[in-house]
Amino acid sequence: MEDFRLETDLLGELQVPANAYYGVQTQRAVNNFKISNHKLSDYKEFIRALGIVKLGAAKANFKLGLLSEDIYKAIEFGSNELIQGNYFDEFPVDMIQGGAGTSVNMNANEVIANLGLEFLGKAKGDYTFCSPNDHVNLSQSTNDAYPTALKLALFDMNKQLVFALEKLFFAFDKKAGEFHHLIKMGRTQLQDAVPMTLGQEFEAFAITLKKEIIALRRVSLSFLETNMGATAIGTGLNAAPGYAELCTKEIAELLNEPVVLAENLVEATSDTSAFVEYSGALKKLSIKLSKICNDLRLLASGPRAGLFEINLPPKQPGSSIMPGKVNPVIPEVVNQVCFKVIGNDLTVAFAAEAGQLQLNVMEPIIGFSIMESMQYLTNAMDTLRKECIDDITANAEHLKNEVQNSIGIVTALNPHIGYKASTKIAKQALETGESVYQLVLDQNLLSKEQLDEILDPKNMVGPL
Structure with a gap:
């Protein structure tokens, strides 16, 4: 027994590790939910956000005269410990859990309360002096504190995601400049189309990612709307008049972001559309990334029997049986991540749809x-x-030779010899194996000077 302390809740007594800052309700969650092996402690942004929410609530309660100064100082100390990145290992609850997030909320309440008790010189679990429910959770419910902290965490994580996306955009943009002069064949439906530059192809990769930077920043702003003060279902029961506005103001100042109170707290407490919209943005980014990786694998296919237009850096031997084989393992792993994200978005959609009445x-x-x-x-x-x-x-x-030997360059001749003659030339080239260039000269459709000018690479990669 000396390695444990006894704590009590609605269901009775339960042993909690003596040195743990979490308490009985966290321990019950640990016992109940052995699901994913992904714990709250793995998501530090979420724990910091919980600290911000709890401190914002405590500040509001103190200013409204609902907390004594010593208890407020205790909660302030415990919350700041979380905000500063300490005690993450005190959050052992599984990320997948029943109870609408109650286990997460109580984990934070208990850790902050016990840190506060230590600040006051009291023993862990002596909740008379600083209670997880009566003091740390004052004027709150899981149903406003949990989604608010979750949104703030996602807003923070979005900054890291966008930073990685920006660096990837610049990498593609740099390659676009490096390859700006290299003529190649464009393709539609995997068939030769018209010439372009490799730089144009990589610039398109860059620009499509740039659009997602803008989209992610925009959609993440919905995470700055809070329902703090809603308490259980949005009616504000057990919260003092003015608490919702003051708590939101305090959180905004702590976060240094324009956090706002939702227009209707009943609606905001049951609504999960911000999560649905953001998950959809992640899915859209994943679709684009996967398409890019598909293209990279195609462009690098070969080396003898594929397109072989680009070389991906070799990262590991590609086969246990085929000597010399090197596979595009990096685009392949990104493809698989994108599939996972698309699947996660479907999970979010089902979960959002499953909400009932005043809470999801x-x-x-x-x-x-x-x-x-x-x-x-x-x-x-x-x-x-x-x-x-x-x-x-x-x-x-190889890129240059592909262009010179392609039937696709006949499209550039359309404005000069007409569609019918161009079609005839293309057909003859396919049947005989002769080049478009030579057939046009042999049939006196254009002079050599005219043909060279039309088929100059610089004249084939943009408007006439």
Whole structure:
């Protein structure tokens, strides 16, 4: 017994490790939810956000005369410990849990209360002097504190995600400049289309990612709307008049962001559309990233029987049986991350739809799915940039030969010899194996000087 202390809750007594800052309700959650092996302690941004929410609430309660100064100081001390990044290992609850996040909220309440008790010189678990429920959770419910902290955590994590995306954009943009002069064949439906430059192809990769930087920043702003003061269902029961506005103001100042109070707290307490919209933005980014990785694998296919237009940096032997084989493992792993994110978005959609009446109890899986997607994407984009994009090289001579031998260049002749004659030339070239260039000369459709001017690479990669 000396290694444990006894704490009591609605269900009775339970042993808690003597040195733990968490308490009985956290211990019950640890016992109940052995699901994912992903713990709250793995998501430091979430714990910091819980500290901000609890401190904002305590500040409001103190200013409204609802907390004595000594208890407020105790809560302030405990909350700041979390905000500063301490005691993360005191958050052992599984990220997937029943109870609409109550276990997460109580984990924070108990840790802050016991840190506060230590600050006051009292023993852990002596909640008469600083209570997880009566003091740390004053004027709150899980149903406003949990989603607010989750949103603030996601807003913070979005900054890291966007930073990784910005660096990937710049990597593609740099390659676009490096390859700006290299002519190649564009393709539609995997068939030869018209010439372009490799730089144009990589610039398109860069620009499509740049659009997602803008989209993620925009959609993340919805996370700055809070329902603090809603308490259980949005009616504000057990919260003092003016608490909701004051608490929101305090959180905004602590976060140094424009946090605002929702227009209707009943609606805001049951609504999960901000999570749905943001998860959709992650899915859209994943679709784009996966498409880019598909293109990179195609462009690097070969080396003898594929497109072989670019070289991806070799990262590991590609086969246990085929000597010399090197596979595009970095784009492949990013593809798989994107599939996971797309699946997580479906989980978010189902969970959001499952809400009933005044609360959506499925918010834990919503939060976990989005955080997992954000972590995976951040890591995947850093990996793609450092292990692949930065060291891509081009096979310039092969690219040039593809253009010169392509039937696709006949499209450039349309304005000069007409569609019908161009079609005839293309058909003959396919049937005989002769070049478009030579057939046009042989049939006296254009002079050599005219043909050279039309087919000059610089004249084929933009408007006439």
